[in-house]
Amino acid sequence: MSFFDKLLKGSTVPAPPPLHQESARLQALADLQLSTSLEENLAAIKETIQHASDLIVREIILQSEENLEIRAVVMYIDGLAEKDIVHQCVILPLMKMEQTTQITLSYIENYVITASGIKRETTLKESISGLLYSSTLLIIDGFAESLLITSEGWEHRFVSKPTVEPIIRGPQDAFNEVLRTNTALIRRKIKDPQLVFYPIQIGTRTLTDGVVAYLQDVANPSIVKEVKRRLSLVDTEGILDSGQLEDYLEDSPRSPFPQVSSTERADKAAAALLEGKIVVLVDGTPFALLMPITFPEFLLSTEDYYTNYLAVTMLRWVRFFAIMMALMLPSIYIAITSYHQEMLPTQLMLAIAANRSGIPFPAFFEALIMEISLELLREASLRLPGSMGQTIGIVGALVIGQAAVQANIVGPVLTIIVSFTAIGTFVIPNYNASLAIRFLRFPLMVLAAVFGIFGIVFGTSMILIHMIHLRSFGVSYLATLTPQTLSAVDDSFIFKKPSYALNYRQRFLGLKKQKP
Numbered sequence: 001m002s003f004f005d006k007l008l009k010g011s012t013v014p015a016p017p018p019l020h021q022e023s024a025r026l027q028a029l030a031d032l033q034l035s036t037s038l039e040e041n042l043a044a045i046k047e048t049i050q051h052a053s054d055l056i057v058r059e060i061i062l063q064s065e066e067n068l069e070i071r072a073v074v075m076y077i078d079g080l081a082e083k084d085i086v087h088q089c090v091i092l093p094l095m096k097m098e099q100t101t102q103i104t105l106s107y108i109e110n111y112v113i114t115a116s117g118i119k120r121e122t123t124l125k126e127s128i129s130g131l132l133y134s135s136t137l138l139i140i141d142g143f144a145e146s147l148l149i150t151s152e153g154w155e156h157r158f159v160s161k162p163t164v165e166p167i168i169r170g171p172q173d174a175f176n177e178v179l180r181t182n183t184a185l186i187r188r189k190i191k192d193p194q195l196v197f198y199p200i201q202i203g204t205r206t207l208t209d210g211v212v213a214y215l216q217d218v219a220n221p222s223i224v225k226e227v228k229r230r231l232s233l234v235d236t237e238g239i240l241d242s243g244q245l246e247d248y249l250e251d252s253p254r255s256p257f258p259q260v261s262s263t264e265r266a267d268k269a270a271a272a273l274l275e276g277k278i279v280v281l282v283d284g285t286p287f288a289l290l291m292p293i294t295f296p297e298f299l300l301s302t303e304d305y306y307t308n309y310l311a312v313t314m315l316r317w318v319r320f321f322a323i324m325m326a327l328m329l330p331s332i333y334i335a336i337t338s339y340h341q342e343m344l345p346t347q348l349m350l351a352i353a354a355n356r357s358g359i360p361f362p363a364f365f366e367a368l369i370m371e372i373s374l375e376l377l378r379e380a381s382l383r384l385p386g387s388m389g390q391t392i393g394i395v396g397a398l399v400i401g402q403a404a405v406q407a408n409i410v411g412p413v414l415t416i417i418v419s420f421t422a423i424g425t426f427v428i429p430n431y432n433a434s435l436a437i438r439f440l441r442f443p444l445m446v447l448a449a450v451f452g453i454f455g456i457v458f459g460t461s462m463i464l465i466h467m468i469h470l471r472s473f474g475v476s477y478l479a480t481l482t483p484q485t486l487s488a489v490d491d492s493f494i495f496k497k498p499s500y501a502l503n504y505r506q507r508f509l510g511l512k513k514q515k516p
Contacts, residue, residue, distance in 0.1 A: 032125075057074075075139075113149060175265075202239045223510075245280065246260045291472060298433035301315075327441055355412055443459060
């Protein structure tokens with residue numbers, strides 16, 4: 001018997017029932033039909049939600065005569081419902097209702113309540129669910145039905161600039177944590193009746209709302225059906241962010257490469273819909289999920305479509321060079337300094353050897369120390385407040401790096417290489433893709449330390465083979481790198497056509513409708 005069990009046994013406070021018995025009892029209570037007795041309904045609701053302290057109950061006498069008194073109760077959750085709506089559209093009209101009026105739910109629904117949305121419910125479960133969704137609940141004595149009145153009014157962030165995906169030129173509106181605000185941002189950009197927002201609800205306890213968005217006459221029906229099927233199989237108590245859904249939606253969740261993209265930008269989500277992709281929005285998070293996705297798309301920036309195509313083509317080559325640099329530069333340094341010194345010019349090799357003289361570690365451990373230090377500094381700068389995070393970055397880069405070089409722990413050449421490696425990861429527009437490259441850099445370093453340049457070739461070959469076998473909802477992960485015809489190469493990471501010549505909709509998605 002644990003300490004807490006003994007404490008409960010010796011206490012005068014009764015021990016609570018087991019969790020599964022309590023949940024079953026509350027579930028059975030919530031499935032009951034509403035009673036015609038106002039007191040019974042009110043007691044059942046309070047007991048089901050554990051006598052919540054933020055439950056506001058306002059009792060109103062609708063009619064009062066000698067032998068007849070009709071009472072009603074208005075309930076809402078403080079902080080979820082808008083008090084002005086409750087007072088002006090519900091309580092005030094009920095109190096001003098004429099005493100001689102015959103009380104019926106239809107009359108109150110159609111002639112008294114002035115709120116925009118009203119729905120009738122007959123069960124305690126649905127009534128309580130609406131109450132917890134920020135609606136106002138109206139129960140009248142003598143009626144076995146309740147009225148759920150729309151009154152959302154919780155606090156939330158206003159639409160602001162993107163913080164994770166900032167751009168210089170282009171729309172500056174980003175999603176926030178309110179689902180309906182996010183759907184409205186997309187509606188503003190795509191005013192098409194074929195745009196579908198299919199409602200979903202995930203989480204047995206959080207009951208998180210969401211939508212699956214797609215263009216009915218464009219998107220591949222089989223992909224849409226598969227997205228809905230995978231979402232319906234999600235079995236969890238709570239979803240607090242769309243990132244938790246990625247493992248449920250990916251074809252290969254054990255792969256380090258992301259198979260679902262995310263964005264906080266409304267214009268990027270709208271562009272994905274126009275391309276025939278599916279977008280999943282979840283209440284409570286400012287990030288939308290885009291699917292299916294191919295790896296080269298992680299190297300594309302939203303700003304590419306608002307800039308001259310020649311400049312964009314050059315920038316995409318820079319990003320491709322950056323991702324290669326971030327993945328293989330430390331491994332190449334380890335392989336050359338340990339096994340293949342003849343690959344470098346003599347003067348350069350002598351300079352590197354002179355700089356490494358006196359360093360007590362092999363090239364692999366030297367690079368490993370620097371890479372781990374870089375990851376520690378990166379995490380420290382992210383977790384600290386903005387000004388302190390910048391200070392940590394400056395101190396780590398200048399003070400610690402310079403001190404390590406002067407103490408002959410690492411060489412100055414490796415410090416430069418690690419710095420370029422960090423810059424390469426920062427160039428990658430997508431954070432999840434950057435994490436995958438950062439993770440794969442360490443196995444390549446091990447292979448380079450054991451097998452030299454042959455280990456790097458073997459490691460990169462295994463990565464490419466793995467990427468070739470990856471699928472995102474049946475779409476090849478490298479589909480944009482293997483076009484069927486030369487004319488199909490219009491928006492890859494190596495080349496971009498002018499906007500008037502872009503196809504936008506890729507044929508490998510199997511869309512209903514291509515670009516006219």
